[in-house]
Amino acid sequence: MKFILIVLSLLLILTTVMLNALAVNQVLHLDGGGDYVEIPPSDSLEITGAVTLEGWVFHKDAETVDWGQAWLSKYEDRLLSWNIRSDGFFIAQEEMWEEDMLRYGAPKDEWFHIACVYDSQEQKVYLNGELAAERDRPGFIASSHSPVKIGTFHSQYFPGMLDEVRIWNLARTHEEIRATMNAPLTGKEPGLVGYWNFDDGTPKDLSPNRNYGVLEGSSQIIAAALPDSFTPANAIGIESKVVNPGDTFTTKISAGLTNPLYRFTFNLKFDPAILKVVGIKEGDYLSRNGIDATSWEKPHVNNEKGVITKVQSHRAANTSAENKKGTLAVVTFEAKQAGSSKIYLENVRLEGVHDARITAHTPAGVVDVFPHGRLSGTIIDVEDKTPISGARIQVSNRWYQLRHIFSDREGKYTLDGVPVGEIKMKIARDRAYARIVTRTHVKPGEVRTGFDFELKPHPDPEIPAPGEKPTRIRHDEDEDEDEDEDL
Numbered sequence: 001m002k003f004i005l006i007v008l009s010l011l012l013i014l015t016t017v018m019l020n021a022l023a024v025n026q027v028l029h030l031d032g033g034g035d036y037v038e039i040p041p042s043d044s045l046e047i048t049g050a051v052t053l054e055g056w057v058f059h060k061d062a063e064t065v066d067w068g069q070a071w072l073s074k075y076e077d078r079l080l081s082w083n084i085r086s087d088g089f090f091i092a093q094e095e096m097w098e099e100d101m102l103r104y105g106a107p108k109d110e111w112f113h114i115a116c117v118y119d120s121q122e123q124k125v126y127l128n129g130e131l132a133a134e135r136d137r138p139g140f141i142a143s144s145h146s147p148v149k150i151g152t153f154h155s156q157y158f159p160g161m162l163d164e165v166r167i168w169n170l171a172r173t174h175e176e177i178r179a180t181m182n183a184p185l186t187g188k189e190p191g192l193v194g195y196w197n198f199d200d201g202t203p204k205d206l207s208p209n210r211n212y213g214v215l216e217g218s219s220q221i222i223a224a225a226l227p228d229s230f231t232p233a234n235a236i237g238i239e240s241k242v243v244n245p246g247d248t249f250t251t252k253i254s255a256g257l258t259n260p261l262y263r264f265t266f267n268l269k270f271d272p273a274i275l276k277v278v279g280i281k282e283g284d285y286l287s288r289n290g291i292d293a294t295s296w297e298k299p300h301v302n303n304e305k306g307v308i309t310k311v312q313s314h315r316a317a318n319t320s321a322e323n324k325k326g327t328l329a330v331v332t333f334e335a336k337q338a339g340s341s342k343i344y345l346e347n348v349r350l351e352g353v354h355d356a357r358i359t360a361h362t363p364a365g366v367v368d369v370f371p372h373g374r375l376s377g378t379i380i381d382v383e384d385k386t387p388i389s390g391a392r393i394q395v396s397n398r399w400y401q402l403r404h405i406f407s408d409r410e411g412k413y414t415l416d417g418v419p420v421g422e423i424k425m426k427i428a429r430d431r432a433y434a435r436i437v438t439r440t441h442v443k444p445g446e447v448r449t450g451f452d453f454e455l456k457p458h459p460d461p462e463i464p465a466p467g468e469k470p471t472r473i474r475h476d477e478d479e480d481e482d483e484d485e486d487l
Helices: 002-020 174-180 476-482
Strands: 026-031 036-039 051-059 070-076 079-085 088-091 111-118 122-127 130-136 148-150 159-168 192-196 214-216 220-223 235-238 241-243 248-256 263-269 275-282 294-297 300-302 307-315 325-335 339-351 365-369 372-381 392-396 412-419 421-428 436-442 453-455
Touching (some): 051 070, 051 079, 148 159, 241 248, 421 453, 436 453
Parallel strands (some): 372 453
Antiparallel strands (some): 036 214, 051 159, 070 148, 111 122, 248 325, 263 339, 294 307, 300 307, 372 412, 421 436
8 A cells, every 4th residue: 555655646746747847838749740739619719809819839841731731720610710820811701712811921940929910800910029911801700619729720730839829809909919929928818818828738728718728639748948039027936846855956036027126025935844945045136146236134944834934135226136037046955755845935025116016927836856867868860860859758667658858959858857767768750760669777866868869760651741631640659559568
């Protein structure tokens, strides 16, 4: 019984790890072969007047075919309200013809922001905050009471990545789009009826309407960074960590603010059964990397109750720090035992000069403590020795299958939080390469670098033609039925 409880505890910890440790930002990844997210029909998404549809988009090999690759649509069978594809924005009214598409040209192989706006009179498309296309289009949107689909329309499937997908039941202005395109939302903004940022590893709707999506096909939510321009507006973030029992480690409390800061104060709470505070020191936000003097008062640490109170500092001069990003404080913890501890802020007060209050988001951080190791290496082509980007690396053991990560443009990967003991690794790159399945043993605290793999090009990749949907899509998981699952 004790063994079962230990296993269940590890499963709970690993679940949290995969959602917090492997990704700072998470995005929806689609391979163009039948993947998408479906949001069931709802009254809140049945919009026939003004609408704004926006998101961050990364086209991968998005060559235009008969209909382009749609990344957002509202349709079922032949009932259509609208769709946005790789080359145009379409509003369905009484008649639907291809020439009714508002065309635009979008970047490829890079992140860009797009906002499609319709106000019952005009259609407009904004790319990276600038007007890219517009036309007159009086009328109303056809009511379809159909699902919203992210990554598909009809038989076309989008190849690439998507993030920060937002649907509004109003026509946002140019200024409003630019004001929020580079920052996350709270989910409670007026007119916001659907908001999916995928950061919790699911297609959950963060608006009050609970328009939760369902992952279809082999769609995945993976770790990926948006452009540097996308930064939380007025937010204090706590660095999440994955550590081994007995480790001593530091965690940063960092801020990204659009307002000049003069003073801050907050309390920090944690689970005293899991963590112990060893020390805390001021960061460089107010001091401008030590150039300007600050008044830092030593906080009070209570390891029995799990709280640090009166973490506070202010500028010595009556001026504000103009930094947009920086560290408020650095906390050193000791990991006492296996488990998971949230770290969150209370009684936060941020001020500019003359006691001007600054509001900010304060999401919690998570420290997961369990025996684990780290693996890293490079994935290359066995024939020409070139790096393979986008290779999927998956780890599993007897009880748990970790979520996938992907190699970067240089073919490199890093797997944090790998559970100790015998594990199975699967490395694959779509249908273009033969898959590798191997086993290895991980020791507590082990950091293994140079764990490289060479993939052999598949002699018959069986990749469908652009725009063609295969009759049955065979994923790596389908092959597991033929493999030894003794782990």
